[in-house]
Amino acid sequence: MVISPDISSKLAVDAKSVDDLHLMAKKNPDEALQKVAQQFEALFMNMLLKSMREATPKDGIFDSQQTQFFTQMHDQQLAQKISTKGIGIADMMVQQLSRNNKSIEPQTSISQTNNILSTINSNQQAPLIEGMHPNDKSGQLWSVYRSPSNAVMSAGKIDSAIEGLTAPIQGDIQKKSAPSQLANFIDRLLPHAKTASESTGIPPNFMLAQAALESGWGKHEIRHADNSPTHNLFGIKAGANWKGDVVEKTTTEYINGVPQKAIEKFRAYSSYAEGFNDYAKLLMDNPRYAKVLNSTDAATFANGLQRAGYATDPMYAEKLMRILNSEKLQNREFI
Known part of the structure; x- marks a missing residue:
């Protein structure tokens, strides 16, 4: 399999993109770590965008399943674009897990990259949420929206979502x-x-x-x-x-x-x-x-x-x- 040079432009909820990241983790773990961290940040930004969309009334004359479909696509691309510059989450993860960090063992980059990818893979098996783009399988990130009363995501729920995805990383750091x-x-x-x-x-x-x-x-x-x-x-x-x-x-x-x-x-x-x-x-x-x-x-x-x-x-x-x-x-x- 040949790694696509524009892998960073794909969202990690795409199965092909995850497979490519897995292969990159084996061949070049340092580069893969950066890509996976960026994908994590993209998923997080996508979550924030969706929370804002859910907080917006949807009873206008131009609101329909078709507009929601294209809005989901737009938000995914927007989240991916924002994550290329980043808000600091990816940089923090790379800094903690880099081989250059003396507190992390040399092989940790590979194992931690695979941990994050496994989390993303597991998210693909989550049930679809009503109104979600058919190709967006990151259902676990959005499970808090199942109830209408949870239309706006609280800071505590956002923290819980991040904590769930970063648990393998924090666990290893705490053990060491x-x-x-x-x-x-x-x-x-x-x-x-x-x-x-x-x-x-x-x-x-x-x-x-x-x-x-x-x-x-x-x-x-x-x-x-x-x-x-x-x-x-x-x-x-x-x-x-x-x-x-x-x-x-x-x-x-x-x-x-x-x-x-x-x-x-x-x-x-x-x-x-x-x-x-x-x-x-x-x-x-x-x-x-x-x-x-x-x-x-x-x-x-x-x-x-x-x-x-x-x-x-x-x-x-x-x-x-x-x-x-x-x-x-x-x-x-x-x-």
Whole structure:
């Protein structure tokens, strides 16, 4: 098969164009990546144009199936023309997936190009929407218009459409960056966990696992209104006896096993060292946690916290055990 030199002038919903892009991805992945990114941007622009068309009343004397047919053709060509100059989406995708990006492995360009093409291929199998051009098979992009009440596409739905198409790309990027983020979380907090371990007798990796569970490895740490950290990685609430800073946040509490949202007050610290120190003090000063102190067995630690009522989540111990037994902690030295 010979690659047509004007492949960029074709819209990716055309099956022949997709086949050509697949072949180009094998022969010249760098060039194909640019073309596929451009086609993605064209599909997105086509979606925006269609949303504007849907928002326009269609009860004029010149409105008919024939005019809608040619309008669809015109919009496809217009979207393709706009995408040649672009609005930045294609450039962003190419920059993230280029072989020159050191965070991406050398063969990623080929696999990611095929991922995007596979997404476009799957779109071709989607049902046609009423009034759509017969050759426009990108039904998944337009599925939000099935209801008349959705004539104008909201920003959230546009974001969802983009998110669905770019999920394979973002997934790989997140997987590659996750190890360094987790390692940074452990390295940053390990000295404080070791200090708390000296007073509680609890191994530092046990405390790091609980901090990871409570804060989502630091991604969901409780924060002030200005987004500054509270350094509260253990979800410790502020009771009547707490005299320090307080932050109010919505949290999930389990009442009789049923999750319910509630606004609670949480303690805020000036540093992670202070946060770990207060966590250790909480365990040592409360008789409920007597069996948790000096735990050297992961199951004893996790189940002891749940039985003592540290959290209302009935699966708390099981979730904590999963982190304690994960490779993230098993492959690290905490001495």
